[in-house]
Amino acid sequence: MKIAVVHDWLITYSGAERVLEQILACFPQTDLFAVVDFFDDKQRVHLQNKKAVTTFIQKFPLAKKLCQAYLPFMPLAIEQLDLSKYDVIISNSHAVAKGVITGPDQLHISYVNSPIRYAWDLQHQYLKEAGLSTGLRSYIVRKTLHKMRIWDLRTANGVDCFVANSNFIAKRIWKVYRREAAVIYPPVDTNYFIPAIEKKDDFYLTVSRLTPYKKVGLIVKAFAKLPQQKLVVIGDGSQRQSIQKHITPNITFLGQQPTSVIKEYMQRAKAFVFAAEEDFGITPLEAQACGTPVIAYGKGGCLETICDVGVDVGNIGNKNSTGIFFTEQTEDSLLAAIEKFESLSIDPKNCRDNALRFSEEVFKVKFKEFVEKEIGRFFGKI
Numbered sequence: 001m002k003i004a005v006v007h008d009w010l011i012t013y014s015g016a017e018r019v020l021e022q023i024l025a026c027f028p029q030t031d032l033f034a035v036v037d038f039f040d041d042k043q044r045v046h047l048q049n050k051k052a053v054t055t056f057i058q059k060f061p062l063a064k065k066l067c068q069a070y071l072p073f074m075p076l077a078i079e080q081l082d083l084s085k086y087d088v089i090i091s092n093s094h095a096v097a098k099g100v101i102t103g104p105d106q107l108h109i110s111y112v113n114s115p116i117r118y119a120w121d122l123q124h125q126y127l128k129e130a131g132l133s134t135g136l137r138s139y140i141v142r143k144t145l146h147k148m149r150i151w152d153l154r155t156a157n158g159v160d161c162f163v164a165n166s167n168f169i170a171k172r173i174w175k176v177y178r179r180e181a182a183v184i185y186p187p188v189d190t191n192y193f194i195p196a197i198e199k200k201d202d203f204y205l206t207v208s209r210l211t212p213y214k215k216v217g218l219i220v221k222a223f224a225k226l227p228q229q230k231l232v233v234i235g236d237g238s239q240r241q242s243i244q245k246h247i248t249p250n251i252t253f254l255g256q257q258p259t260s261v262i263k264e265y266m267q268r269a270k271a272f273v274f275a276a277e278e279d280f281g282i283t284p285l286e287a288q289a290c291g292t293p294v295i296a297y298g299k300g301g302c303l304e305t306i307c308d309v310g311v312d313v314g315n316i317g318n319k320n321s322t323g324i325f326f327t328e329q330t331e332d333s334l335l336a337a338i339e340k341f342e343s344l345s346i347d348p349k350n351c352r353d354n355a356l357r358f359s360e361e362v363f364k365v366k367f368k369e370f371v372e373k374e375i376g377r378f379f380g381k382i
Contacts, residue, residue: 001375003030004086006078008095009067010037010052014209015186015282016113019165020092021046022187022360023111026368027090033081035074035096038064055080072144075099075151088375091159099155107378109371110159111184114169114279115176119148122213129212153177161374163367166280166301182370185304187363188285190355192259195291195348196267203230203252204338205269205292207262207283208276210237215275215297215329217243222331224248226338231273232265266290271341274302275329281305288322289355291348295337298325307354309344322351 005027007020024030024047037052044051055077057063057070074096081100083089089106091097094113102108118126123145132138153176162181164170170181204223208214216233220243223231227250233243236256247253254261263286266272272287272294280301284294288306296302302325309321323346326337356362 001087002085003027003088003090004083005030005032006081006083006089006091006093006097006100007032007034007052008093008097009035010039010043010047011064011067013039013043013046015280016092016094017046018189018282019111019113019186019363022363023090023092023367024048024050025360026364026371030090031086033083033100035077036063036067053081071095071148075148075155087379088371090371098159099151100158102158107161107375108159109161109163109374111163111165111367112169112173112181113165113186115172116148116152117279119145119152120176121172125213160378161370163370166304168301168304169279172279184363184366184370185358186280186282187360188282188289188355188358190289190359193263193266193286193289193355195289195352196264198268200270200292200348201268203232203269204271204273204295205232205234205265205287206273206275207234207266208274210235210239210243212239213276214239217246218275218329218331218334219273220246220251222334222338223251225331225335226250229338232269234262234265262286263290266292271295271323273334273338275334276300277329278302284323285355285358288351291352293321293341293346293348293351294323295334295341296323296325297329298327305354305358307350309340309346320350320353321346322354 032050032052034052035055036058037054057077078096078099079101089102089108091110093110095116098110127133132141156177162173162179164173164181164183165186167183170183173181206219208216210216224246231251233253234257266287267290269292272292274284274296277300285305294306296306306323307321308325324337324341326333
């Protein structure tokens with residue numbers, strides 16, 4: 001079988017790219033395709049040094065910096081990738097990768113990190129946070145997203161099998177495409193993120209891109225009201241300046257840091273704080289892999305990856321809790337959760353054991369078995 005793997009864009013190495021890395025590890029002889037590929041040699045190591053076949057957007061002015069601004073061109077671009085010589089196409093999609101054109105004798109499996117969030121149920125939140133609620137620019141963006149929804153729905157018909165990265169996203173896939181999806185959780189590098197031998201330090205930690213929906217500003221404002229509690233913030237992004245305005249003496253802002261530093265702080269922190277509504281959320285699991293409990297907003301993928309003190313998840317019950325949820329994205333709700341956490345004692349071993357359910361090894365076994373099963377089923381009918 002000749003296999004092609006299609007990714008949205010290769011600019012930063014984050015959650016979707018970690019999934020791509022393990023897909024390529026499952027099927028190392030595949031060819032790679034993407035809208036654009038701006039990975040450097042260090043990043044390309046994660047992709048078995050593969051360089052993607054790209055689209056015409058690769059040559060657009062400032063394509064690396066303005067890639068997402070070229071979203072209106074992406075449906076046309078992704079459809080120009082010629083995959084006719086491949087038997088199996090695996091798309092790893094959170095935007096347009098699933099829109100590649102395939103034939104009736106080709107199997108298309110799409111691993112969906114999410115349908116295009118800012119085009120579907122999160123459109124209004126996106127427009128508000130981007131300052132595009134009204135005006136001519138708002139109209140143009142809304143019109144673009146309207147066309148994107150039509151195209152996105154149409155291209156779902158070209159996918160033979162959907163795989164979602166969480167039950168939360170499987171529900172979104174059903175809502176948007178009316179298609180069932182298998183669930184295979186994204187991989188967490190539990191061999192790298194490991195507990196430290198030393199005792200925990202007396203500080204909380206958050207690690208995130210500083211973008212509006214991540215709600216890091218909410219975390220900072222909450223801790224500004226808790227001068228007796230220390231917080232360390234790691235990350236960078238468009239919200240950096242506005243967040244720094246609320247920094248108080250008990251809050252340490254470190255900006256962007258290498259993975260080695262992030263791991264060290266995850267190992268030392270007494271708890272990891274996470275306020276976003278995520279499709280899955282890998283960083284809370286990396287913290288748990290380091291033996292660190294999580295205080296998280298109780299919605300989205302976190303409900304599947306954190307064992308709350310009052311909730312049973314699968315076969316892991318209250319006695320094996322790994323964190324605590326707060327119910328609203330407000331300072332008061334987070335403050336109440338922190339106060340409750342201070343009265344708890346969560347075993348680091350619980351956190352580590354829970355994270356191991358999402359290891360890279362588990363992902364590779366489940367994903368490879370799924371693909372091989374679908375290949376047998378699909379080509380057995382031809």
